[in-house]
Amino acid sequence: MSERVRVRRLTHEEGQALQRIVRRGAGKSPGSHVRWRRGVVVHASAGGNSVAVIAQLAATSPDRVREMIHRFNESGMASLDPQWAGGRPRRITTDDDAFIVETARTRPKKLAQPFTRWSVRKLAAYLADNPTRVVRVGRQRLHEILTESGITFGRTKTWKESNDPQRDAKLDRIEHVTDKAPDRVFAFDEFGPLAIRPTGGACWAPRSRPQRLRANYNKLHGVRQFHGCYSVGDDELWGVVRHRKSAANTLAALKTIRARRPDGERVYVILDNLSAHNRTDIAKWAKRNKVELCFTPTYSSWANPIEAHFGPLREFVLNNSDHPNHTVLTRALHAHLRWRNANKRSPELLAAQRRERARTRAEKQHRWGRPTKAAA
Secondary structure, X not given: OOOOOOOOOOOHHHHHHHHHHHHHHHHHOOOOHHHHHHHHHHHXXXXXXXXXXXXXXXXXXXXXXXXXXXXXXXXXXXHHOOOOOOOOOOOOOHHHHHHHHXXXXXXXXXXXXXXXXXXXXXHHHHHHOOOOOOOOOOHHHHHHHHHHOOOOOOOXXXXXXXXXXXXXXXXXXXXXXXXXXHHHEEEEEEEEEEEOOOEOOOOOOOOOOOOOOOOOOOOOOOEEEEEEEEEOOOOEEEEEEEOOOOHHHHHHHHHHHHHHOOOOOOEEEEEOOOOOOOOHHHHHHHHHOOEEEEEOXXXXXXXXXXXXXXXXXXXXXXXXXXXOXXXXXXXXXXXXXXXXXXXXXXXXXXXXXXXXXXXXXXXXOOOOOOOOOOOO
């Protein structure tokens, strides 16, 4: 007489898992109706039921019940998961996917192709006829492979790395003064050129009927420069509109900064390396009046904390504007400065500052000074 087919002794974890599968039912069982029915068969066999009884309970054949039990005895809970098979064999392997992604990220010029960027059609044609690895793939599937690999069709961006031999020393000094004495740290820079012309922007309007600005072909008002000063400790921004950048205008701005701390203690001013900023007379004045000029490295305007505060000026004063002359523009600038200093924690203001900070340097969540090193 043949031995009775029965499931092996279940572990405590297996018993609990089978109870959950059976109680949830076919509709709520994760994995499909197949997983639930296999769980019912194994659970019933563990309860001492015969193969014939289990076949009636699961509405299947006794041979199929025996197969399920043998598979569970060999593979455990993994045997409950359906292993779908069939269909046409894969024509594109995992190595082909990696080659497609690598080719898409390589400039066509490097592969001796007479264009500067790939289109989906050109990439598919190159993959089907190249000396390295021939991959025949349709344009739709090619697009899906690139999307699954996180490759999108985006705009290229430029970047500059500072070539200043004193880059680290300057960044260290800026970081030191902003951390140790923020209430005595100021920043200075010019914002411009400010031209009188209609500037596009965004505003509320009826759907498909945007507000329109006039076209301007003749620019007869010249340009101006906003000389801005920023107090890091007080989070205040002020400045004046000048006709041009010059050493005299720079010195006048530094004097307003010095007047903010009339106690005679040393103050620190962060500014860039413009020739109008490092004149001999400015250096002598700064030494006499206990003003330390902390210059940013070349190509490192992001190291100046005032740069982030020029973004709201552009967004809230210049964008979507059509100022008739520089007098009106200057009044609008100063009106915004008064509102800005009275609403320093406005969400819209902080959001505009973050966008400007990200625009001047792709440095998510950094302030200024030396970038934070990535964790090992």
